[in-house]
Amino acid sequence: MNVNFVLILDIIVILNTALAFVTVFREKRDIAATWAWMLVLVLLPVVGFIAYAFIGRKLPKNRMFRLQRQVAVQLNERLDQQREQLGTEIMPADKISHSVINMVNMFMETDQAFLARKNRVRIFTNGHDLFHTMMEDIEGAKSSIHIEFYTFYNDQIGNDILDLLVKKAAEGVEVRVIYDPWGSMGTWKRFFKPLMDVGGHVEPFLGVRSAVIDFRLNFRDHRKIVTVDGKVGYVGGFNIGDQYLGRKKKFGNWRDTHLRIVGSAVFSLQARFMLDWNATDRDHPFVDDRIDSRYFPITKVKGTTSLQIVSSGPDSDLQQIKMGYMRLIQTAEKSLWIQTPYLIPDDSVLDSLRIAAMAGIDVRIMIPDKPDHAFVYRATQYYARQLADDGVKIYYYHDGFIHAKTMVIDGKISSVGSANMDYRSFKLNFEINAFIYDEQIAQQLTAIYETDIRNSELITPEMFDQQSAYLKFKQTASRLLSPIL
Template sequence: MKNRIQNNVTGTLTTVFIYLILFVAQFGLIFYVSTFLNEYYDVARYIFYILDAIVAVQILNDRGNDPTYKMAFLFTIIIFPFFGAILYVLGKRDIIRARFSQLLEKRKEDTQHRFIQDPKILEKMKETDPLSANTARFLWNEEKYPTYHNADMEYFTSGEEYFKALKRELEKAEKFIFMEYFILQQGKMWGEILDILKEKVEQGVEVRILYDGTAMLTKVPLNFPKELEKLGIKTFVFKPIIPVLSLYQNNRDHRKILVIDNRCAFTGGVNIADEYINEKELFGHWKDTGTLTYGCSTRSFTLMFLNMWNVNNKEKEDYEPYLLTKCDGFYEYKEDRFITPFGDDPYGENRVGKEVYNDIVNQGVDYVHIVTPYLIIDEETKGDLIHLAQSGVEVKIITPHIPDKKMVFLVTRSYYKPLLRGGVKIYEYTPGFIHAKSIVSDDKKAVVGTINLDYRSLFLHFECGSYFYDEVLAKEVEADFQDTLSKSHEFTYEMTKEFAYWERALGRLLRVFAPMM
C-alpha cells in the first residue's frame, strides 16, 4: 500500500512537470511568433498595430469586466504588442470556457424553480430592517437565492471546532452526504472523515465528493477518484487541469459545502487538509471559521451542490429525492433570525459576493469589521471603505502576518497606505496565517463563507456563503473578531513607510496584474 501511494505521488509530480512544460511551450510559441513577425515583416507589424487597437477598444467597451481587469490586459498589450492581444482574444473566444458556461447555465435552469421564496419572510425582514431586506431582495430577484427563517445555527471560531462538529454530524447521516471542497488532501483530517464515510456507505448512505481539479496536481494521487469509487463513494473532479492555454482553467471551484440529509449544511473557510485543524503547521497558527445551519436553508446548499455535480451530465437528475425538507410554507420562529445562503460564479452578470459585501459596507452605522486572508480590492470597494471610515464609522480589517503566498502578500500590503490614510484601521494576525473570511456589522448582520476580499474570489472563482441578519450569530462573529484582534498588531500609516523600497515598488507593480494572479 505504501509503495502504491509513493508511486501515485511520483506519477502526480511527473504530470505536474509535464503540464508545466506544455504551458510554458505554448506561451513561448505565441511570444516567439509574434516577436519574429513583428521584427522581420513590416506588413505584419502594421497588422499587429491594428489588431492591438481593435482589441484595446473591445476591452474598454466590454461590459462584463471590472476596470482593474481591463487595465491589466491593456498594460500587457502595451508591454507585449500582439502577444497581449492574442492572450485576450484566446480568453474571450475560449471554446472550452464557453461550452462549460452553457452547461452550467442549463443546470441552473433545471434547479431555478426549486428555489422557493416565501414573500412573507421578506416582508417580515423589511419590517425589521429595510436595508437588509434590500440585500435579501437582490439575492432573490437577481439570483433566485431565497431568505429563510432559521432558528438553529452554529458558528465555529477554528478549524478544530468545525472538524469536531463535522464528524459529529457525519455520524448521524442516514440518507446522503454531499461534500464539495476546493482542497482535499490526504492526512489525519481526511483519514478520520474517510473512516466515517466508509462506514456510512456500508449502511446504505449515498456519499458524493466533489473537489477542485487543482488538487490533482499536488494534493491527491491521479487515481484518487477511482480509489474512492471502489469504496462506493461517488467522486467528481471539477475542471481537471488540462495542458491547454484556456481561461476555462482560471475559474476554480473555491466553495466549501457539506450537506447531510438536507438536514444541515456546513460552509466557511475550512478545507479538508491537516493545516486547517493545526495538525500540521505551515505558516504559524492557522485561524479559520465556519458555520453549521439546520432546517430549510439547507435546501439552497443542496441545490448549489447538485448544480455543480451535474454540470457535465448530459441527462437531467431527479433532484426531488434530495430535497427532503418542505420549505413551501411560512416557518415562524420566536426570534427574528434570517439567513440567505448564496453562491457566486464567474459566468453570471452579477458579482454576487462583491455586491453583498458592498451592501454591508455601505449600510454600516457603528462599525464594519472584516477578516480576510488577502486584500486585493478594486477602486470601488476601496472608495467605499474609505468613505465609510471618513463618515465616522469604525472600519477595521484583519489580515495575516505570516503569508501563504509572498507575492500576493506584497499586493495586500500595497493597499495599506491608501486605506490607512483614509481612516481604515488595519491589523495583522500575529500568530500566523488567517484563512477566515467574514464581515460583520453593527451586531446585526454578517457574512461567513468562502469569499476572500480579493480579485480572484470576487470575480474569478465559484464561491458560496451565508448572509445572516441575526443578532445572536452576528454577536458571536463580532466576539470572535475582537478575540482575533487581541492577538493581532495594528499597522499605522507611519509603519508603511518602513517597507523596503523594492517591496513597495513590486507590490504596486503586481497590483496592475492582480486580476491575473
C-alpha cells in the same frame, strides 16, 4: 547586421503588440483587466502569452450556460414548495429589519436566494472542532452526503474523511464529491477510487480530470459546501487538508471561520450543490424525478437565525456576493469589521470603504502578516497602505495565518463564506456566502474579532511609511496586476 537585427526586433515588437490587442480585446472584460493584460502581453513577449493561457482566457459560454440550466427550474419549484409547507419559517422580506430589506430583496432578485428563518447556526474558528463535528454528522448520515471543496488534499485529514465516506457509501448512503483540481493540486482522481468502488461518485469541477491538463487558473470552484441528508449544512472558509488543522510549519496556526447550519437554509446549500454537480457530471446527474423530499426534507427547527445563502461566479455578470459586500458597507452606521486573507478590492469596493471611514465609521480590516501567494500578498499590502491613509484601521494577524472571510456590520448583520475581498472572488471564482440577519450571531463574530485583535498589530500610516523603498516598489508593481491576480 545590426540593422537587420534591429529590423527583426521591430517586427517582433509590432507583431507582439498587434497580437496582444487581438487577444485581449476579442473578449469582453472590464477596462482595468483589459489594460492589465495589455501591460503583461506587451512588456513580456511570449511569457505574457503563456501567462494568458493559464489565467486570462474566459470560461466558454457553453459551459457558463450549462451552469444555468439542468435542473434549475425543478429546484426552484421544489424550493417554492418548501416555502409554502414551512409557512412562518420562511417569512417575507417586509417582516425583517427595515435596514436590510433592500439587501434581502436584492439577493432574491439576483440569485433567487430566499430568506431562510429559524435556523440554528454554530460558528467554528478551529479546524479540529470543525472536522470532528462534521465527521460526526457524516457518520450519522442516513440518506445522502454531498461535499464540494476547493481543496481536498491527499493527507491525514483527507484520508480520514475519505475512509469515512467509503464506509457510508458501503452502507448504502448516496455520496457525491466535487473537488477543484487546482485547489487540490497533488490529489489525483485515483485517490478517490476506494470511494467509487463502493458506489460513491467523485468528480473534478466541470469535469477537468487534472490540473496538469487544465490550463485555466481562473474560474475555480472556490466553494466549500457540505450537506448531510439535506438537514445539516456547512459553509465557510475551511478546506480539507492538514494545513487547515495547523499541521503545516509554513502557516502555523490556521485561523478560519466556518458555519454549521441546521434548518431551511440548508435547502439553498443543497440546491447549489445539485446545480454544480449537474454542470460537472453528465453521466450521473440529478434528474427531475429524483429531486424529491429525500434531498429537501421538511425539518422543524427551533432556531433564531435568519439568513440567505448567496452564490456568485463567472456564469453571471451580476457579482452577487460583491454587491452584498457593498450593500453591507453602505448599511454600516457605526462599525464595519472585516477579515480577509486577500485585500485587492476593485474601485467600487475601495471607494465604498473609503467613504465609510471618512464618514466616521469604525472600519477595521484584518489581514495576515505573512504571504501564501507572493504577488497577491504584496498587492494586499498596497491596498492596506492606501486604506490606512484614509482612516481604516489595518491589523496584521500574528498568530499563524488568518484565512477567514467575514464581515460584521454594527454588531447586527454579518457575512461568512468563501469569498475574499478581491477581484478573483468577485469575478473569477465560483463562491458561496451566508448573509446573516441575526444580532446574536453578529455579536459572537464581534467577540471573535476582538479576541483576534489581541493576537494582531495595528499598522498605522506612519508604520507603512517606514517600509523600505524596495518593499513599496514590489507592492506597487503587484498592484498593477491586481485585476488579474
